Amino acid sequence: MTLYYYKAVTPSGETLEGQFDLASPDEVIGKLQDAGNIPLEVREADGGDSGSLFAALFKRATLREAQIVQFTQQLATLLGAGQPLDRALQILLDLPESDKARRMLERIRDQVRGGTPLSDALEAEHGSFSKLYVNMVRAGEAGGSLDETLERLGNYLERSAQLKSSVINAMIYPAFLVGMVLVSLMVLLVYVVPQFAPMFADMNVEMPLITKVVLGVGEVLQSFWWVILAAIVFGAGWLRRQMADPVARLKIDERLLRMRMVGDVIRKVETARLARTLGTLLKNGVPLLSGLAVARNVMTNSVLAESVEQAADEVKTGGGLGYALTQSKRFPKLALQMISVGEESGELDGMLMKVADTFDIEVKNTLDRLLAALVPATTIVMTVLVAFIMLAIVLPIMNIAGAVQ
16 A cells, blocks of 8 residues: 545535545545546645656656647547547557557557556556546536547647647747847956957057946856856746745746736736637536636636635626636736626636636737837847947047157
């Protein structure tokens, strides 16, 4: 027998945590499901945190995001065409390019053939499939509509991947431009500007303040680059530890939400994620409170996730979702109004999907505007900095020329 830690959601939306001394994770999952709960996490109690560096280096290979989308859509198509689940998984074994990923699908197929539900087989591949993915599949199995569930899940993943891809593609040129700016400034300050310092000293020329500042910065970068690099590494490690601490993470996320432009984008992104996740779960028959618990876990901003948890407590007492989310005053008013309309019309799931579509478009438009402004802004900053450095070099040379005349 092994001691297993578990985390689950009750039908009323409460989160349960505890330990079971059982033979396998499957038995823990079965015991939780028999009690009517939705398992979120099951692992050995003495296994520690699976997110450590060494665990990350040696964890099982996972499918890429695009492969998961393709796997989900093709599995939904095969099941919709009447193929048995194990036969459909056998057909899809040719999907992944890597041998490790193919072996992962073989393990899933073998477990399904042995009588294990697909959701449990997916959950056994720790880290390969998200909690949202596993719980969606589990809801589809319980409702007898696995093919429709996978189709909706595939559409959800595809939309999320498209938004992420559009942001990354839009960031390529600005990131390249910023990188070139930094490299150019480093070359000027570390290698070019210091070449003029001995000449200015030999000529006994009075250097302007701007020249002294630029030469000082170049000398610091040339002599203490390792200190700066160490400070950056230390700062990144400190920030990572802060993000891992729930209290510090809450403060950081609160500050981000208060930032004018950044906070607006975060609210829209998280609102779209919450609406699409919850709407997809409700369409598959998951109760509202259980859906809120799962949707809360896929949100990245801890402040907004806490607001969803508080809203779930309000819903338990009979309040509406729109009213409950309004109490936090952290979500966009348009989204809250649309949710309230969906509740009043009895079509909350469909309205949540419309909220997600609306805010996906708003996020894309906002990011497009920000990125469009970033390119000229970066060009102007680079021009000003280069002009500042060149002026620092030219002024002493002009003084030397004037003295010679």
